[in-house]
Amino acid sequence: MKASTSERRGVPSGLFDAALKVRPGAFAENASILLDLVKSTAKAGGAEIVVPADFIRGGDCGSLNDHPAFQAALAVAQEKFLKTLAKLKRAPKVTFTSGGWGASPIAGAGPDPRFPFGGRPGEVFSRQEVGLARRLAAIGCRHAVIGLSGGLDSALALLVTVSAFDLLGLDRAGVHVYTMPGFGTTKRTRGNAEDLAEGLGLKLETIDITAACRQHFKDIGQSERVHDITYENAQARERTQILMDKANQFNGIVVGTGDMSEIALGWCTYNGDHMSMFGVNAGVPKTVVREVCRWWAEGKGAGGLAAKALLDIIATPVSPELLPSKRGKIAQKTEDKVGPYELHDFFLWHFVAEQAGRAEILKAAKKAFKKQYPASVIAKWLDVFFRRLFSQSFKRNCAPDGVPVFSVYLAPSAWHVPSDISNGVFV
Numbered sequence: 348m349k350a351s352t353s354e355r356r357g358v359p360s361g362l363f364d365a366a367l368k369v370r371p372g373a374f375a376e377n378a379s380i381l382l383d384l385v386k387s388t389a390k391a392g393g394a395e396i397v398v399p400a401d402f403i404r405g406g407d408c409g410s411l412n413d414h415p416a417f418q419a420a421l422a423v424a425q426e427k428f429l430k431t432l433a434k435l436k437r438a439p440k441v442t443f444t445s446g447g448w449g450a451s452p453i454a455g456a457g458p459d460p461r462f463p464f465g466g467r468p469g470e471v472f473s474r475q476e477v478g479l480a481r482r483l484a485a486i487g488c489r490h491a492v493i494g495l496s497g498g499l500d501s502a503l504a505l506l507v508t509v510s511a512f513d514l515l516g517l518d519r520a521g522v523h524v525y526t527m528p529g530f531g532t533t534k535r536t537r538g539n540a541e542d543l544a545e546g547l548g549l550k551l552e553t554i555d556i557t558a559a560c561r562q563h564f565k566d567i568g569q570s571e572r573v574h575d576i577t578y579e580n581a582q583a584r585e586r587t588q589i590l591m592d593k594a595n596q597f598n599g600i601v602v603g604t605g606d607m608s609e610i611a612l613g614w615c616t617y618n619g620d621h622m623s624m625f626g627v628n629a630g631v632p633k634t635v636v637r638e639v640c641r642w643w644a645e646g647k648g649a650g651g652l653a654a655k656a657l658l659d660i661i662a663t664p665v666s667p668e669l670l671p672s673k674r675g676k677i678a679q680k681t682e683d684k685v686g687p688y689e690l691h692d693f694f695l696w697h698f699v700a701e702q703a704g705r706a707e708i709l710k711a712a713k714k715a716f717k718k719q720y721p722a723s724v725i726a727k728w729l730d731v732f733f734r735r736l737f738s739q740s741f742k743r744n745c746a747p748d749g750v751p752v753f754s755v756y757l758a759p760s761a762w763h764v765p766s767d768i769s770n771g772v773f774v
Contacts, residue, residue: 613739
């Protein structure tokens with residue numbers, strides 16, 4: 348299918364076709380990257396590598412997907428990859444996501460009706476590590492910067508980053524980890540961050556943000572005693588600024604930690620933790636983040652210091668820790684504010700994957716969670732879900748790239764909701 352006149356509008360004559368002659372060459376590069384991943388897996392003794400079905404294509408090429416030049420170049424790259432793979436000795440099994448070269452990510456609900464995203468932690472982790480490895484290899488990047496809070500999301504992001512570096516044969520010294528304590532940081536979360544980094548053989552650098560935030564408060568006329576949204580978001584944005592600048596120092600990328608549940612609800616600071624250079628958890632809901640962390644702690648990391656820290660992280664209440672702690676304890680619990688993540692992940696699956704309406708979702712949730720929550724509580728959080736899903740779409744519409752893991756993926760290219768749309772149909 349040729350590009351339409353509207354797609355060419357505004358492009359100087361000849362430039363569109365010239366670009367087509369250049370871009371398909373990336374397919375051969377992607378095939379080469381995949382071969383390197385296969386060889387690294389074999390060297391590490393791995394028996395199988397699971398990769399996205401569109402690895403060689405490099406994802407969605409938009410209006411150019413069906414252009415003859417792209418189709419021809421893709422066919423050549425795929426054929427060359429398969430021929431080379433067949434010649435490798437002791438090559439691991441290469442498993443593409445179901446459906447061939449252009450398949451979608453994990454589809455279908457898991458075995459437990461309460462957790463439709465759950466039940467496949469190993470496959471989720473594999474997709475995350477390969478997705479990040481592909482991005483690092485594609486841009487020639489050997490350094491990754493990550494903020495480690497002592498919470499679930501940053502813990503999983505760090506595990507994925509380390510695994511991606513191992514997969515590519517990169518030195519773990521290129522993983523730069525920072526803990527940035529602020530007004531609400533507790534001894535428990537900071538200690539877990541330190542133990543997790545140490546258990547993975549990584550150097551953890553501490554950059555306290557309190558002095559910088561106090562100076563910022565002074566600059567903008569914000570009282571430190573007023574614990575409002577400005578007080579909270581200033582801390583999140585200060586941390587993001589540090590990570591971005593550190594990435595520039597190393598010519599690396601900031602690995603984002605936010606998960607798909609937070610992205611759905613908009614539970615992130617705009618241009619703060621909302622922003623990164625690649626979001627490895629963007630396709631993974633909170634309930635699965637917890638599941639994958641437990642799978643890693645009880646499997647790959649069993650018995651080690653990192654696993655011990657991880658198990659305590661799993662047991663720690665989810666919190667951004669932006670408000671001062673109370674007697675050393677976490678004062679701000681996310682689920683008290685926005686509702687239980689197990690409910691929101693259930694709502695998200697049924698609304699996006701099953702295309703269910705409010706009444707259907709409420710009925711299914713009352714059945715699935717009848718032993719955990721009264722019907723009135725479920726209905727309350729369902730309304731919160733819809734209000735936030737629609738009102739916070741402006742954050743999703745300018746989010747960084749990430750790794751599609753499930754058929755439910757909230758990147759604008761996959762599931763787009765206009766920023767000004769009304770939620771009145773659902774609430």
